[in-house]
Amino acid sequence: KVIKSYSDLDDMIKQIKEVNFFAFDTESRGLPWNKEPMLCMSFSVGMGRNWVLPVYQHQPNPDEDQWQLKPAWSGVELPVIFGNKLKELFESDIPKAAHNIKYDMCVLRKHAGIEVKGFLFDTMLMHHILCELYPHDLEYLARIEFAVGDYSHTLHQITGYGKELKRTYDWVPDEILWPYAATDAECCFRLAKLYY
Numbered sequence: 482k483v484i485k486s487y488s489d490l491d492d493m494i495k496q497i498k499e500v501n502f503f504a505f506d507t508e509s510r511g512l513p514w515n516k517e518p519m520l521c522m523s524f525s526v527g528m529g530r531n532w533v534l535p536v537y538q539h540q541p542n543p544d545e546d547q548w549q550l551k552p553a554w555s556g557v558e559l560p561v562i563f564g565n566k567l568k569e570l571f572e573s574d575i576p577k578a579a580h581n582i583k584y585d586m587c588v589l590r591k592h593a594g595i596e597v598k599g600f601l602f603d604t605m606l607m608h609h610i611l612c613e614l615y616p617h618d619l620e621y622l623a624r625i626e627f628a629v630g631d632y633s634h635t636l637h638q639i640t641g642y643g644k645e646l647k648r649t650y651d652w653v654p655d656e657i658l659w660p661y662a663a664t665d666a667e668c669c670f671r672l673a674k675l676y677y
Contacts, residue, residue, distance in 0.1 A: 497526055500527070504525045504667070508521050520651065521537070521662055522536070571597045572595070577599055582601055582603040604669050
């Protein structure tokens with residue numbers, strides 16, 4: 482579900498509190514995280530129970546044959562979302578999971594002013610503890626554990642692979658980026674449960 486209103490966000494937070502555990506992920510335009518904007522956040526409390534909170538949306542620019550970013554929320558709404566609703570959630574005692582969690586924690590601190598607290602699961606480190614052999618990346622682990630397939634294929638047709646991307650994530654349309662982000666969060670949730 483794409484979060485488009487305060488009530489959507491409140492409903493997500495209510496469900497997270499009922500489950501008392503959630504996985505999250507952030508998508509940035511590119512690297513480094515401290516200079517590139519956060520495009521969206523994703524959350525999961527289990528299979529098929531996922532949310533995407535857009536921070537920016539894509540707007541086509543036919544003159545330049547590229548995508549441009551536009552804010553998904555007004556300058557009044559975003560401080561309420563980050564400063565009140567999500568800050569309380571992320572600073573609560575509810576256990577949280579992310580894959581390579583330090584990256585997402587840095588993105589949230591820089592771009593949302595949120596300090597992530599509570600008991601934290603890092604599914605990349607959990608896998609490393611269970612099996613020292615590489616790879617430890619999220620999509621690989623989700624493929625071998627849950628047979629989810631190559632869910633990032635369409636996205637990577639646009640961006641390419643590796644640290645040196647041919648296009649940054651602001652070139653990826655919302656209808657491709659958001660399902661990818663939601664699947665990342667869901668796979669992380671499922672891996673955390675499995676590895677724990």
